[in-house]
Amino acid sequence: MRLTFLIACLIFSGLSEAAGRRSLDEFARGLQSFEATFEQSQNDANGNAPILSTGSLALKRPNQFRFDYINPFKQQVIADGNRIWTFDEDLEQVSVRPQGGEMQSNPLTVLLDLRELDRRYTVKELGKRGALQILELRPKAIETSFERVELNFLSSQFVGMSLIDNFGQTTELKFSAVKRNKPMKADRFKFTPPAGVDVIGEVDAEAEVTPLAD
Numbered sequence: 001m002r003l004t005f006l007i008a009c010l011i012f013s014g015l016s017e018a019a020g021r022r023s024l025d026e027f028a029r030g031l032q033s034f035e036a037t038f039e040q041s042q043n044d045a046n047g048n049a050p051i052l053s054t055g056s057l058a059l060k061r062p063n064q065f066r067f068d069y070i071n072p073f074k075q076q077v078i079a080d081g082n083r084i085w086t087f088d089e090d091l092e093q094v095s096v097r098p099q100g101g102e103m104q105s106n107p108l109t110v111l112l113d114l115r116e117l118d119r120r121y122t123v124k125e126l127g128k129r130g131a132l133q134i135l136e137l138r139p140k141a142i143e144t145s146f147e148r149v150e151l152n153f154l155s156s157q158f159v160g161m162s163l164i165d166n167f168g169q170t171t172e173l174k175f176s177a178v179k180r181n182k183p184m185k186a187d188r189f190k191f192t193p194p195a196g197v198d199v200i201g202e203v204d205a206e207a208e209v210t211p212l213a214d
Contacts (some may be wrong), residue, residue: 007091019125020079020127020135020151023153023158024114024117024135024158027153027158028111028114031180031181032060032061032136032181033059033179033180034057034059034180035057035059035177035180035182036057036058036175036178037175037176038173038174038175039053040173041171042170042171043169044168045167045168053069054071055067055070055071056069057073059109059111060188060189062081062112062113063081063099064079064080064081064188065078065079065106065141066189074088074089074090075088076089077132078191080190080191083098083099084099085191085193086195087193090196091200092197092198094193096199107149107163108133111158120141121137121138122141123135123137124138130151133152133153134152135151135153146166147164147165149161149162150164157175157178159178160174160175161173
């Protein structure tokens with residue numbers, strides 16, 4: 001009986017330790033697109049009051065995503081498959097840069113292609129934190145803008161994440177109104193800078209850019 005009990009405990013322990021990875025595998029299986037609204041909290045290493053913001057995000061296979069910040073300031077970050085556009089509405093400024101390297105370091109992209117997970121990250125089970133199952137990702141690349149990422153799952157549902165950068169700042173995202181594999185319009189991830197805004201960065205011939213107003 002004691003041996004049977006010990007074996008049962010070891011099996012249960014193994015299942016518990018793999019729960020985060022299993023939740024990620026179940027969530028990402030067959031995933032083509034993901035949409036959600038979010039609440040974001042940025043906390044610095046000095047204990048200052050957190051910076052709060054809200055907005056929405058969308059991901060689509062193979063390599064497109066967009067963040068739309070609504071409060072307290074409006075900002076759009078759109079990856080169209082070739083470039084990443086950042087539009088600060090209040091500043092009337094758009095920056096554009098190649099997508100390649102940055103897309104590779106974006107932890108959200110592993111949701112769209114789990115084959116990249118173990119190649120890019122060291123994965124560690126952190127167990128349960130309240131009702132949430134936590135999975136930690138540490139980038140294997142030396143030069144990255146963050147130290148680690150924690151993915152939060154409630155059963156097989158992806159409900160949030162925390163990103164800890166190299167300066168000790170933590171950015172937490174909590175997701176709601178999640179939509180999985182819902183049809184998206186073809187132009188969802190296209191961006192054309194509005195007339196009159198300043199465009200910073202290199203824009204290739206395929207990009208649609210409205211010239212600055214005189």
